[in-house]
Amino acid sequence: MKISAIRHVSGFDVARPVSIGVMLGIMLPLVLLPLLSIFIFGTSKGLGTFWSALVAPDAIFALKLSIVTSFWATLFNVTFGLFAAYVLSRYDFWGRNAVIVTISLPTAIPTAVAGFALLLLWGKYGMIGKFFSERHQVMFTPYAIILANIFVTFPLAFGVIKPVFDTMSRSLEEASATIGATRLQTFWHVTLPSLRGAIVSGALLTFARAVGEFGSTILVSGNLAGRTQTAPLYIYAKFNEGQIEAANAIAIVLALLSFVIFSVLFFARDWLEFETQEA
């Protein structure tokens, strides 16, 4: 994209360097420096310290747990989001708008409230939890973390996929039907490929959000090192214990992960949607 500057005067435009400078000046302390400090501090005692902090068993476990629980939550929410978006954009029924609002609700709820609500429902004395025996309790296990992740990231994939469904031309699906395809074949061969970009970005968004989830996880997981401690909880715990290097190593990994996801989201979109660029 080429941007042509608004020119009131010919020759050197003073507004240009000044405005760019002000913008960067605001961003620096608020966004860039905090991120930079993680890397500067984390590597200040040498890469050796960083490495040993990273490969500590609890650290590895926390990272793995975060990734695995986020993966399942993502898988569930993308599948459900796809299904819900299909139903809600293809069928009209009484209360349809209410359902759309409800699906989107978890974004607006504080994560601590979400965790607390889950405890009330699934906990030992909760509405569902009380029917489970002591050994099969869900709360304070990795499953609780998945449940919390599902809850807080629920609307993300749906929110990305639904607009694509809405704007998708019905005539593609109708064409497929007249050609002789069943609903399932149409969905698989025609609808789904057009959603590829939305599904990938929805999944990445959900995953990124789930990996970083803290508020609800700390309530429902029990925060047991090596058992139910996710990476963000590990950072918090190590920081409280004064082990800044340990916290920092994981922080670097999480930050890098976010960078990667963000870059994929940013750059892969074009690639994923290349065939429809013209449309």
Next chain:
Amino acid sequence: MALAADRDPHVSWAPDRERRTGVAASVRGVSKRFKKSRILEDISFDVAEGESLVLLGASGSGKTTILRIIAGLEQPDQGRVILHGKDVTDLPARERGVGVIFQAYALFPRMTVEKNIGYGLKIRRLPRKERRETVNRLLKLVQLEEHRKKYPWQLSGGQQQRVAIARTLAYKPQVLLFDEPFGALDAQTRVKLRREIRSLLKQVKVPAVFITHDQEEALELGDRIAVLNDGHLEQIGTPDEVYNQPATEYVATFLGAANLLLGVVTQGCVEIGSARLPAARETARFREGQSVKLVFRPEDICVSQDANLPEGCRRLANGVIEEVNFVGSYERLNVRLDLTHRRQAEHEPPLYQVTINTPERMTGVPIMVTRPKPKGNATRYKAGDRVAVGLTSFSVLPNYTLARQR
């Protein structure tokens, strides 16, 4: 570029050879409402094997709805759809074997030209080899061999349309339905493409239904034309019939320009004011004294300065030339007919109230006449010339004053 004149025997398939003269598709008494408004009222027509029928009508007249009902994308409230003798009204779209070419072609954006064309075969789980052969044959037929690996957005509008046609031909549809196939194209391409499609259809011998609101397109594409007006069928017939013997005023005015005069049937003539047009055959179906409309096209009028009108031209009245215009390939004359002392029909409101200053013009009726260039050059007219006016062909329609009299 003409389509490949490919005489491959596999290219053409009539669904059943001995039923060649039979009916491929028929719509019987179809009605449809959306919410409270009536969209289609008791529509019936047949499409013969190998025939192309054009549905012509103004925007919103219900053309697309008829097409969608035939394709199974919409359910009629009443009536039946029959394809090759089989009632398919209750079958879903995918079991009807109908090919629809959508207005914007609806090509699958994530599939190449090849894959688009092969889609119907893939769905039917045909062996890969057979699929490839059919796709190759169709690519050749629509002349897109060098574009086979491209995606739809990399093709021109006309090429996209050919892919859409090949995609439906691949699964040998019982009937092809085209929804305004040339709507998205420029005027020149439209003309070129409709000739291509016409010759392609003659090759593959699949019956087709076209939708258009362009009368020129309708006349050129259709073996027969069905004129639709606000949800009901006004007339169905060959282009010649529909154009030269319009059944209703709507058909006459929708297809080309037409002059309309009100008259009364009197002794085998149409009496229009003081004028009497001999029309024994045309008035045979009316009773004496019935109020009728005389409909005639501008090009079916002959004018002459001496009283001798050419052979086959029936004298209508005298008139005054008011204006002469050259409109490209032909000449247009505005003529005001002298039609005084018109006898009024039973219960008929007074007719033309032309209020212009001169006494002659007070009762005159303006008509439009067109003449081809050579004729215009042979005898030049100027405004104010008095001429005799005759008609070579015209139609006489009942003059219903109320819609429910239809």
